[in-house]
Amino acid sequence: MDSKKQQEVRLQVSKDLNDRLINLGKNVISQLETYKDPGVDIPLRSLSNVYYDENSRLVKMGDKTTARNYFNMSQAKSFMQTMLIASKLRDVIKDGSQVGLRQLFYMCKGPILGTKEQTFDDQSESDIIVEDMEGILKALREEIGIFAASKGKLAGNITFVDTGDTIDCSKLGSSGYGIPSIVEKGVVDFEKVKADYILVVEKEQTWNSLNQNKFWKQKNCIMVTGKGQPDRGTRRLVARLHKELDLPVYVFTDMDIWGYYIYSVYKQGSINLAHFSENSAVPDAKFLGVKTSDVKKFDIPKEHWFAMKKVDFKRIKEIAAYDWFKGKKQWQQEFRALNDFKHGIEQDVLVAKGLKFMANEYLPYKMETKDWIDA
């Protein structure tokens, strides 16, 4: 896909979003013209509207909405904020630019005529309205062109076209491809793909060790890290690679409840971004490890275990009770085993076992014997 073709794709998305914004405005105007209280329905993002959908195997947002009206003392300000953000988003779309969340905040911040109030006092306010707009427009902020901080990186046998530039991710040295905040079609597109699967690695240091040994080359895969809890860009790119290229996804984390949760975010999405799951989760993702059965199997010495804290035990209970873990025998067993083992094990320990152990022994064993949790 060349630069021109990418621009066309973006233009089409922009036109579509522009239409939706115009419709939103027209609705409000027609409410005014017919002397109705102007308002919009906002999809509810609270826990009461989040559920696990057995069919799609995703954490999803329900269809409850909440009204936001102008002639309502407690809603008037957020109604105004919603209209203001909507109008600025249209500017961004028309301009064809990308804009950061903090920059958007400043674009919207200003005095409310005839008062001492500001439209927005803090970026947390505008961030919330942007998420509301995602619900109203049924679009991602990334499609609109709003970016946040970027975090993840990637290396492997795949070539991207990123805003007109062709980038071979097998030729990026120790650096890798820095996954941008916005990885939508028309911004990041996929060309020549040789890889057989995607290996998602929790930690950057682990990713570095594997990249150094060109593990992705040896095993013909694409290797991603979200540097701990992944950002939206990393999740979205992994999901697109999986869906559009039919590449299986294997997730490799620390053996602790936080690592297991990171796996579940890649797999079925997260509670606080439930509306984002459909575009960013991979229900078929498999969990490679580190898991409790690895301790004996790979003879991980006691001095490399870390003692779990109260908060870890509490979190195990919480997570084991989530709908998307409740019915899964393998996971309930794993949670019990972790709870009883009373220790966690970090990926870094595998490097301590020998500088090439992880790349040459641990991961090949896992893949060859299918020693993963497929649930």
Next chain:
Amino acid sequence: MDSKKQQEVRLQVSKDLNDRLINLGKNVISQLETYKDPGVDIPLRSLSNVYYDENSRLVKMGDKTTARNYFNMSQAKSFMQTMLIASKLRDVIKDGSQVGLRQLFYMCKGPILGTKEQTFDDQSESDIIVEDMEGILKALREEIGIFAASKGKLAGNITFVDTGDTIDCSKLGSSGYGIPSIVEKGVVDFEKVKADYILVVEKEQTWNSLNQNKFWKQKNCIMVTGKGQPDRGTRRLVARLHKELDLPVYVFTDMDIWGYYIYSVYKQGSINLAHFSENSAVPDAKFLGVKTSDVKKFDIPKEHWFAMKKVDFKRIKEIAAYDWFKGKKQWQQEFRALNDFKHGIEQDVLVAKGLKFMANEYLPYKMETKDWIDA
């Protein structure tokens, strides 16, 4: 520089470091053989041994050292830790691998024979010994091959050779080149350079906005961000680009005391990494803005100022009193002006003034009229 040549460079560094480690070991052995208390001298990294060197215009470490001996109850453990880290660093060097700080911690963690003690309980302990080793060996941990988290990114008219891969930083789309933690010669080398200068941008969102407009292409520069307070890799790369390619460096931050301090870190180094300044600071760096005179000049509206807090005023006083700011009229004036203005201004505000204002008006004005602080 091709892959082979890079390997040769690294091999030479490794040999050199290996010799220094062997010397360290031989010294200790000869102390033992002559019935002396085995010990090493560690360069002191406390504030009392940090000073501003007027000649080099760098924050530097003095030559005070502290003894660390085996037959000393309070030093025996850290002496053992020093020897242990030294021996593991030699393994890393001999293997030719790179290893993360956390991974190194696990490589060194283990039981002390005949006791219930561990060699290291926490990574913070091993990190300190690694910094000690930098002093003992007169080498950077990056040269040894020890990496930490990476952070910065870069785009512009320059081609790198990164561990054998040729990377044209003008063809990396919205992503840019992710600056690795280790950017030493033999790992990251410079090829074809067309750029005229380096623009260091404090914030990632600002960098994204400028990269989007391909500012670096318009102005033929290299554009770097350290995403706030820069990591060692970013500082080291900027310094190498400056020194080896003779490229001037301009730093562009928020108008607040934290932004001004970030400038001074790029320019003369930081107190807590004083031993690192010589390899990572650019005493000729110039401060582009945002500065107090910009408020009128660019008509930045009041609603885009943010009110300073107590901690900001306190920090202005502290920083104004640092030796490397004390004698500088321009900076003392700027600190007073900031203090009196009672507000800060973020870079993001310039995007709010119009989506291309920063790239097409603000920065060109700054560069053309030399509206910077050269001190």
